[in-house]
Amino acid sequence: MRIDILSLFPQMFDSPFGESIIRRAIDRGLVSILIHNIRDFTHDKHHTVDDYPYGGGSGMVLKPAPLFEAVESIKEEIGDASPVILLTPQGRLFCHQMAQELSTQPNLILICGHYEGVDERVREHLVTDEVSIGEYVLTGGELAAMVVVDAVVRLLPGVLSSEQASQEDSYAQGFLEYPQYTRPQAYKGWEVPPVYFQGIIRKLPHGGVSKLFNAPWSVVLTFWGRLFCPKRREG
Numbered sequence: 001m002r003i004d005i006l007s008l009f010p011q012m013f014d015s016p017f018g019e020s021i022i023r024r025a026i027d028r029g030l031v032s033i034l035i036h037n038i039r040d041f042t043h044d045k046h047h048t049v050d051d052y053p054y055g056g057g058s059g060m061v062l063k064p065a066p067l068f069e070a071v072e073s074i075k076e077e078i079g080d081a082s083p084v085i086l087l088t089p090q091g092r093l094f095c096h097q098m099a100q101e102l103s104t105q106p107n108l109i110l111i112c113g114h115y116e117g118v119d120e121r122v123r124e125h126l127v128t129d130e131v132s133i134g135e136y137v138l139t140g141g142e143l144a145a146m147v148v149v150d151a152v153v154r155l156l157p158g159v160l161s162s163e164q165a166s167q168e169d170s171y172a173q174g175f176l177e178y179p180q181y182t183r184p185q186a187y188k189g190w191e192v193p194p195v196y197f198q199g200i201i202r203k204l205p206h207g208g209v210s211k212l213f214n215a216p217w218s219v220v221l222t223f224w225g226r227l228f229c230p231k232r233r234e235g
């Protein structure tokens with residue numbers, strides 16, 4: 001898979017993509033992630049990417065031309081078919097099912113929004129989807145793009161040690177994962193429950209079932225509710 005990210009702050013991605021599982025996936029050629037500076041697609045002396053909104057109002061708006069040019073230049077390499085996703089608090093709420101769908105794509109183009117937003121023509125004529133990672137406003141789309149990339153890349157075949165590891169995830173299976181313990185058997189007087197030494201948990205089809213029955217109802221209901229990608233609330 002190839003992921004292209006358009007950002008005003010490309011260096012923000014150095015650390016999250018330079019460590020751990022994502023780094024290994026890149027090194028092993030399972031994914032390539034290309035970060036593009038939106039300013040590289042401007043033509044004026046000051047590399048202007050934003051301007052005042054028509055009609056007044058506070059804040060600046062990302063100009064259409066640099067974003068269109070950036071996406072067009074990427075598409076010259078990868079073709080026209082790639083989803084073009086704008087990260088914005090107004091988008092569809094991101095969830096595991098969306099991550100699974102995106103992980104089947106050969107290409108993704110992510111645009112990190114900033115300031116008061118992007119020119120409406122970008123939303124209407126350039127992007128194919130708008131995604132939010134939660135009902136709060138971040139300073140920009142970069143952190144959201146990192147979240148999406150992390151959730152998608154770990155689902156790519158071969159990225160995790162076994163594909164089972166991702167299939168057994170709570171959200172993929174629809175069950176809460178059961179609590180995990182490691183040594184020591186007693187810590188500060190808190191013992192690992194005896195059931196862990198009786199080989200029972202491994203025999204259950206989904207270890208998580210036992211946790212689901214132990215969890216308070218409020219937790220269970222919230223969990224099941226979240227399994228379905230929530231639509232954006234209107235108004």
Ligand code: ADE
Binds near residue numbers: 136
């Ligand atoms: N940009 C600012 N806030 C955001 C959010 N919650 N999700 C995605 N992109 C954003």
